[in-house]
Amino acid sequence: MNALKLLPRRIFAFVARDFRLFVSYRMQFFLRIVSVLAVVTTLFFISKIFAGFTDPQFSQWRDPLATWLTGLAVLNYFMTGFSSLANSIRQEQMQGTLESVLLTPINLPTVIVASSAWDFLETTFFSFLYLFFGRVFFGVQFRGSFFLAFLFLLLTTVVLSCLGILSASFAMVFKRGDPFGIFIGAGSALFSGVFFPTQLLKTYAGPKLGNISLILPTTHGLDGIRQVLIEGHGLAQVTQPLVVLLGFLVVLLPFSLWVFGRAVRRAKREGSLIQY
């Protein structure tokens, strides 16, 4: 049976395993739901401070609560795409189970896809909760094509997964101190326009610092999703962020897979596959 036919079974194996591990810590699950509700409620009250003060040039920020919730939900998703692979590799290394997984006839791309599948399911649920609580408890309205928004979400997540593969390669060789994590993790919240418009960066910090937001895929992904969900734009109006994201994908996908393959070979050569 070829690897492609076995892929769903293997993804299911990882998802079932991670679900079992997840439910073995039930309290954590309920506490996370409560914390999402607490964040949404807090943002609702903060948004009331800005009611009626929005600058007309920031069209996506007319309803700050809707913009923040979209930003948080999507950032949550993006960060999973970026960090889940490195985390699962690091966790398997720390548990000592990575060798056992790599002893099975499973190829590296399958390990990459399957080991982060549960994280995506979990994040989908919690990201949805931000939007759901906003809609149900605070009357936040979303419009536009959800399909197009999903396309942006998917594309940006795959681009960030490529960076996640680079991060995992780093974890494989250097074990700790991942520079991609620092750059993307801290940088996305500050430079991608999650909490405030990116134009303000240029105004207050100058064009050099402001342009950092342009090299982050999260900026373009978030902009595309907000254009669709908040401004109600169609495909013809969002081609610019779409093309930029496709450009990131074309460069990063083959490069990250190549680097990951080299990192695994190096770890095998050094015999450090299970060290952390």
Added chain:
Amino acid sequence: MSDLAISIDNLSKTYPVPFKRVRTFFRRPVKEPVEALREVSFDVHTGEIFGLIGRNGAGKTTLTKIVATLVQPTSGTVTVRGHDSVNQDEHVRREIGLATAEERSFYWRLTAEQNLLFFARLHGLADRFAKQRIKDLFAKLELDEAARRRFGELSTGNKQRLAVARAMLASPPVLLLDEPTRSLDPLAAEHMRDMIRSLAQQDPPVTILFTSHNLAEVETLCARVAIISRGRIRAIDTPQKLRDLTSESERVHITTSNGEKISFTRQHNDDSLDEMIRTVQNRGERIIDIETERATLLDVLERYETTDDTDRSV
């Protein structure tokens, strides 16, 4: 299909010093690379139980991990049933099962059954088949009662048996068993040895590369044994012939019916023992007990280790 299950040819492994150039550039102390294996060559035949013995750090684990595709060799080749361990690693992993005494290779919050089901799915086994296979393995390895207990709650012996069960999940034709009886009680260890023997005798037979520090166990189980010392294979032969290499004589102790104890040294296959028995019987006495002291694999191992130490000091 060739009769060879595992073929190891001129295999060497030197663990490189990580970031040597960077360390040199910053004038940091650089350790010497570790030479774990040196020009190792041997073959294991289909259905053979092949023993690998040596002290800690001799290179047994590195060799096993290279065969299992987890570590890449520096030079030389390993083929498992015709597949190269570097270029056809996925094929090789389909052909082998590895059981180590490493407890951390399981998920501690999952039950024994859930752990095996996860690995069975990675092997591509359909759930219905996998569950039946797991049930059979639990029965075979006396793990039924442990099936629904979390791995972290299992006894050390049961954890070890579970590792063997995992290695056997996909019914691989080649098993790499690293000290499979280390944590087992004497009865469980004997049961494990019986199972290993039966695997090698079944149709089609399973080939077993077996490492252990229990030399008596290696002597009773293995058709051939390789002695590895400081990364080099020092001798490969049957346990009997390896013992003979060390000493061709044995010490015999006879106790007669009047309490006399007679001790003498005989060469293998000479007739001194027959003569002594006749002498005792001609004196009208009976023989109560006969004991022999033969060289063991431990003596053989010690001999090579001593030789190595002498070589290094010269």
